[in-house]
Amino acid sequence: MALVSIITPAYKCRNTIKETFDSVLSQTFADWEWIVVDDCSQDDSFFYLKELTKDDPRVIVLKTPKNGGTAVARNIGLKHASGRYITFLDSDDLLDPNYLECQLEFIKEHGPLISAAYRRKAEHTYTDFFVPDKVDYKLALKGNPLSCLTTMYDREVIGEVYFPENLLKCEDYVFWLTILKRRIIAYGNPSILATYNILKNSKSRNKLKLIKYMYHVYHKTQGINWLKSWFYVIRWAFYGKKKYRNVK
Secondary structure, eight states, rough: SEEEEEEESSSSOTTTTHHHHHHHOOOOOOEEEEEEOOOOOOOSHHHHHHHHHHTOOTTEEOOOOOOOOHHHHHHHHHHHHOOOOEOOTTTOOOETTTTTHHHHHHHHHHOOOHHHHHHESSSEEEEEEEOOOOOHHHHTTTTTOTTTTTTTEEEHHHHOOOTTTSSSSSHHHHHHHHHTTTOOOOOEEEEEEEEEEOOOTTTTHHHHHHHHHHHHEEEEEOOOHHHHHHHHHHHHHHHHHHHHOOOO
């Protein structure tokens, strides 16, 4: 059994996945499996992935039955994962060589849910983001500090959790809220352990387009009344503006 399962959803990743793969191979902790789920890319990404990773038995390359989005791809990865510890990695992001080693040390001391700091590489800036020391459900409702890139959880403690496949956006936010709602507390690892590549037209950067989805998150998925849901949408918007104010 692999101790750590790294899950990557992939779509048209031909130009970025080699560097991501190299960052996984460079890990100082070697007891991992990397599950890459191609979401029916319309180019040769799937075949490139198979060829790229064919010599490492720790890598599992899968394909969705049809194009279904990030949540579907991640869920397929989760259902195939054999590791006790779960972490995610997008196909254009990078892990530092000591990511797994440092996170495992931290989760064994603070577990079962942790999230590390990371650097954000944008078009014109290079900035660092630090997760709060503690994140509970109430704090997370005001804005999401947990990135799929550097958040790890202990599946033996938390159990099976899946991403909502009926949401077009913000499915990762709901995923973390689902765990935190169980009175689990996430602990922030202050070590910078990964690089988040921010694309110019990233869906997470355009807050205006996300407002209606965020209202749905609070009102429908969390069962919060409409008035308080709008309050949280406003808090989320201010949090996002503060979080990305130096990212350009």
